[in-house]
Amino acid sequence: MTESNRRDISWIFVLLAAYFTLQVGVRLATSHSLDLDEAEQVFRSQWLAAGYGPQPPFYNWLQYTVFQFAGVSLTALSVVKNLLLFSSYVLYGLTARLILRDKALVAITTLGLLTIPQMAFEMQRDLTHTVAVFFSASIFFYGFIRSLKQPSLASYLIAGIGIGFGLLAKYNFAILPAAALIAALADARLRPRIFDWRLMLTAAVAFVIILPHLFWLQDNLDFATARTLEKMTASGHASYLTQVAMGVSSLALAIISFAALTVAVFALVFGKGLRPALGSGSEWTRLLERMMFVFLAGILLLIVFGGAAGIKDRWLVPMLFILPLYFCLKMEAAGVETGKAFRRFMAIVAVIMIGVPAALYGSVAAARFTGHYERLNRPYATMLELLRKQAEPAAILAGDSLLAGNLRQDIPGVPVLSVDYPGFHPDLAGRRPLLLVWLLPKDGSEALPPDMAEWLQANLAVSAPEASVVDAPYFYRRGDDSYRFGYAWVNQPG
Template identity: 85%
Template sequence: MTETSLRDIRWIFVLLAGYFLLQVGVRLATSHSLDLDEAEQVFRSQWLAAGYGPQPPFYNWLQYAVFQFTGVSLAALSVVKNLLLFISYLLYGLTARLILRDKALVAIATLGLLTIPQMVFEMQRDLTHTVAVFFSASIFFYGFIRSLKQPSFASYLIAGVGIGFGLLAKYNFAILPAAALIAALADARLRPRIFDRRLALAAVVALVITLPHLFWLKDNLDFATARTLEKMTASGNASYLMQVAMGASSLALAIISFAGLTVAVFAVVFGRTLRLSLASQSEWTQLLERMMLVFAVGILLLIVFGGAAGIKDRWLVPMLFIVPLYLCLKIEAAGAETERAFRRFMPVVAVIMIGVPATLYGSVASARFTGHYERLNRPYASMLEILRKQAEPAAILAGDSLLAGNLRQDIAGVPVVSVDYPGFKPDLSARRPILLVWLIAHKGENEALPPDMAQWLQANLGVSAPEASVIDVPYFYQRGDDSYRFGYAWVHQPS
């Protein structure tokens, strides 16, 4: 890519950099509390492991490394996520510039990612491992397209890094390089790039990156896959035909949910041009069509032979993130005029870039008017501050990982254990006192120590259930005197 080409699209990256900086600021201003995936990262950053459970460890490793330099903080969480997203958009834009000649279409393809709800909203709201999949897919896709168009050791190396990272991000990522390989093999013009000896470099790099986790996976396959398989195959007592029908319909709905808004925006922006361009073809549109087809067939095989009954839209990120680029390639293949469409598209981008951060903030801050509280409204830090005035805990036992992660970010150096995750077992035998904390969803519910926490105490410390207490703490952005109730207890082990 020439320096002139880079100057042509530099403004896109400046705009996106500003947008993701805004997202960091909004997240820090919204709430100090953590959502599910954020709390998981903080909780599991207490130790380094080759595997942690149902999700591969790429994001955990990355966040662990950052925390070693910065300390545990919400700022470090938010910066890591938004930096990964910015790099992903950057690579996507560079990929678009490789195969699109029209500068307006390069901009529309890149910023078109903002029209995918699962990526522009859900990834900001809480997701982490899916962000890692998008990041890895962007690396691989850039290396793959560059290997086809401008083959070099560097391009194959980039593809290999993307595959390695992707397999460490989510297991379903494997379908993307498989689909790309099959799609390229089907084209006689591209086939030599697949049989290039430099492909071995990509394979070796991917293997080296994933090797530590593969050794762990060999001995922990059931632990790593059971939860995901349970989600996918949850069809109740449905018959085989009903399970297949449920799986196929969930796939169709997931595709519509993922790509529907993007197609609708392009239809409004391009009007009749989009409809006419759907019949146009180029070698790149044909390649992406084959990739998407192979990906869909892979999911269908999982439904028919693997018992999958529920496909979630975010699972389609490794493939359908190419939809904006695919639509732009179709439009360019039709030779359509794009300047007017570009002028119509940019106001849509502006609305999204303002509306998404405003919605994320407003969904939490509006609780002071509506009384509807999100997880980010829960006052974990305020609760911990009050309890630490009673005694300084040497360790904390939390009722779940969400609570454990939220407590850990405000009490550095103190081990926080969660009863729902047995993989972290620090030595607590000589530590006293131990603080036990659990959530009480609604006032009036059973406020006694949960049975699973009592069992944990007996099994791990040989201690009977202590006397339970409750504490009510005002919500963040509370309406009136609304408060959230926590249960807690202190365990003082004998000397």
């Protein structure tokens, strides 16, 4: 590609850089409180481990490293996520540039990711490990396509890095390289790229990257997989046929949820040109079709033989993120005129780029009018500030990881433990006073939760202390609305 062509599409990356910078600003302006995945990252960044539980540790390792240099903050959280997303879009665009000749279609492919709700909205709202999967899939896919079209040591190395990162991001990522391998083997022209000695480099790099986690996994397999298997196989006492029907229907709904908006946008943008284009093809569309077929077949095998009953749309990210590229390859194969389509598409992208940040902010800020509160409306920082006026805690025990992460954000020098995560065991000897904090459900008991009392007895041989309640005003509250927290002190001075 010539230098002028590179300049012609560089504006896409500038636009995306501005967009993700805006997303960082919107997140910081929305609320100081953390959502579930954000709080998990802050809580678990207190220690470095080869594994943390049901999710592999790639994102935890990355966030831990950034916190070591930049300190624990919402800014560090948001910057990491948006840098990963920006990098993923850039890699996706570079992949499109390898196999698409039409620069307008390269732009539509790259920005087409914004038409997928799970990626444009959900990844910004709270997800972390799924963001890591998207990032890893983008690395692998770029390395894979480049190895097929312009094979080199670097391309095979990139593919290996993508596989290693992906397996450290989510275990279901494994289906993507397997699908790519099978799809390439099915094409006689691509087969030599698979039977290439450099593929050993791909495997070796991936193996070295995941090796530390593999050592942990062999001793913690049940711990790592139990929760995911529980989610997938949650069919109650249903019969085998009912479970399979539930699994297949949930897969169909997940595909519709994932792809429907993208299909609608392409239908609107390309109009009558879409239907004939879907009948066209090239070696690249056929490769992607085989990949998607193998990926979906793998999920069906999990349903039929693995007992999976509930497939979630975000689990499809490692494969169906290629949809915009697939559609644009179809358009190019059909020779569809792209001038008008590009202008229509950019108008839709402008709406999305304004609408998504506005919706993310509005869903929290609208509480002052609706009285409907999200987790980001909860006043964790205000509550901690009130309690620190009573005494400065030397350690904190929280009722769950969401609360633990939010507390640690504002008192990073103090160990924060969570009742729902037994894997963190700091030495609490001499650390007094110990502050206990828990969320109080509406109309629920204000007494110390039984699991916290059991934890105190089992770990510190301390009997249940007297419980108290603190009220703190919601962020964006309506009237005098406030959120209630339960708390107690162990060995409070004075």
